[in-house]
Amino acid sequence: MSQRRALVGIFVILAALFAVSTAEAEAEEKEYVLTLDHTNFSDTVAKHNFIVVEFYAPWCGHCKRLAPEYEKAASILSSHDPPITLAKVDASDEVNKELSTKYRVQGFPSIKILRDGGNKVQDYKGPREADGIVTYLKKQAGPASTEIKSREDAASLIDEKKIFVAGVFPKFSGVEFEKFITLAEKLRADYDFAHTLDAKHLPRGEPVDKPTLRLLKPFDELFADYQDFDVDAMEKFINEASTPKVTVFDKNPDNYPYIDKFFRSKFAKVLLFVNFSSELDAFKSKYDDIAALYKGKDIGFLLGDVQSSGGVFQYFKVNEDQAPLVLGQTNDGEKYLKPNVEPDHIATWVKDFKDGKLKPFLSSEPIPENNSERVKVVVTDSLEEMVFNSGKNVLLEFYAPWCGHCKQLAPILDEVAISLENDPNVMIAKLDATANDIPKGKFEVKGFPTLYFKSASGNLLQYEGNRTKEDIIDFIQKNRDKTIQSGSATSEEPSSREEL
Known part of the structure; x- marks a missing residue:
């Protein structure tokens, strides 16, 4: 009898241990981040006075890094009083396209805080690690x-x-x-x-x-x-x-919010870049005085350390060896540049910039010495000659070297160029829009790749058709001018057997 009782006791203990381990396994496997899509999004959001939604893409590296932190935060916040719900939507899925459009998703990951059943939308502007997410959202929920x-x-x-x-x-x-x-x-x-x-x-x-x-x-x-x-x-x-008279761009993280605000602001901008370790004293007080003079006149000033400004230099397409340099940018994005500037010359340059007396600066890669590839390379400095003054029908691609869609299109454009290589009146070309400035008023490039077609007579069209060799060639043939420019004379290209 005692042996039986012992066996029963062991069984009870084992059952209890099994139940605990099962519960722990289930807890580990439970996903605290809700998965939403177009079928359940509206109903789910409507039930919450406060819900956080991440719009992501499965292939996005930033999204992959955020995922475990977001899940950990969701687990912690599920115990908050009241619980705070975190959710996610695959915004790269075509079925969720309307949701992405409605919530103005322009990049991944994009996190939105939805209040009052979704009637109020707020961008998430907090940290991307679990503890920071938790602290930020507790504050936002209060x-x-x-x-x-x-x-x-x-x-x-x-x-x-x-x-x-x-x-x-x-x-x-x-x-x-x-x-x-x-x-x-x-x-x-x-x-x-x-x-x-x-x-x-x-x-x-x-x-x-x-x-x-x-x-x-x-x-x-x-x-x-x-x-x-x-x-x-x-x-x-x-x-x-809350905008500093002069925003400082260096490696101090305390300055990052003001730097971000400066570049997001819609006012005209003046940016001075010097080497803080050797040139700051010579420039700072005079630059501060200039900024004070223009305070309240819709123009912002930034002072950047050359050693911290590589990303800005890349964006504006300028080089460190041009420093100390002063840059200007208008509300419509036009750029102005004075390299190797001296402290006493900045005030006059800023006045001329504000008064519209300066010539815009357009950065350009060097014109290639060898341009023998079937798809010709165009840079800003050769754009007029190769495209607008060439007398040819030109299909021009604006691309970015890192763009996946551009890489997919590249061999197709090569095939188009091969198919038309015996036609002297057609040229297929490309321009790296990350290394060359695009003149205002002629092209509208909002993403990559962007394709434009310029006919021999100067008619400019944006190509928005399918990206197949056949469709592109068909578009070129339908919109081309069947004329060959030879100096000032124009002769009709043979179009019938009799003319041949």
């Missing part, structure tokens, strides 16, 4: 503005290295307070907000006797007050006051 009751509250909320927006009120009611909360809801992804009954709790600024919006910042004047509680006016004030 109230848009937090009450400050003491200096201790302020110290725990306010990061001295970041922009902080505080509202000072005699009471937490009334039109001004309501509009402040509306502003906080609108801009909560970009700034931290708090409200208080007494300005003395804040680390900077003077006492006030009426509703006041106080902006705390780590640069220039350390605080700025504003008392017009129109929501649009407050937003404009914050946007302008």
Whole structure:
């Protein structure tokens, strides 16, 4: 009997251990990130007052790196009170295309915070690692503005290295307070907000006797007050006051938010690049004075360290050996350049840039000495001669060396060029749009590859057909001018047996 009881006891223990291990295995296998698509997206989002959705592509490297962090964050946030739900949508799947369009997905991964059953959409602007995701989303799920009751509250909320927006009120009611909360809801992804009954709790600024919006910042004047509680006016004030007089571009991560804001802003831009270790003292004070002169005139100023600016140089297609250099960029993207600039020459150059007196700068690769390939290489400096003044029918591809679709199209264009190589009046060509600037007003290149066809008589069309050899050749034949340009004379290309 005792042996039987022992066996039963062992069985109970083993069953319990099995149940525990099974539960643990199930917990490990459980996916906390919801998988959504066009069939369940709307119904799922409608059930949530707050849900986070990642739009991803399975082939995207950034998405693959985010996936385990996103899943870990989802696991942690599932225990939050109330739980915070994270979801994902394969935005590369054609069936989800309408969702991608609706939520303006322009790259991967793209993360959106959806509130009020999807009626309010906010871009996620937080970290991409699990702990940072959790901290950011807990804050976003809470109230848009937090009450400050003491200096201790302020110290725990306010990061001295970041922009902080505080509202000072005699009471937490009334039109001004309501509009402040509306502003906080609108801009909560970009700034931290708090409200208080007494300005003395804040680390900077003077006492006030009426509703006041106080902006705390780590640069220039350390605080700025504003008392017009129109929501649009407050937003404009914050946007302008939170932009440094001169944005510093170096390796200091504290400057990254201001650098990002500078390049995203729509104002005209002036960028000065010098070697901080040897040239900064000679330029900084004079550049600061110039920036102060243009403050409030829709023009932003950036001072960059040459050693930290390789990506910017690549974007603007300039070289480090041109530094110290000053660059200008207008709202429509036109660029202006003065290489090897001296400190005393910057003020005059900026004035001429602002007054529209400078000639735009177009960067170009060198014109190739040998251009014997079937698909001819065009650069900015040869564009007029090879395309517009060639007297030929030219199919021109704008491509990027890293573009997968461009790589797929390359052999097809080679086949087109081979098929038409005996036709002296047709040329197939390509231009690397990452290394050459495209003149404004002639081509509209928003993605790669982009194909344009210029007929011999100058008619310019964008090719948007299928990317097969047959379709491209058919398009060329239908839209070409059947004439051969020879100097100033034009002769008809034989088109019938009698003419032959």
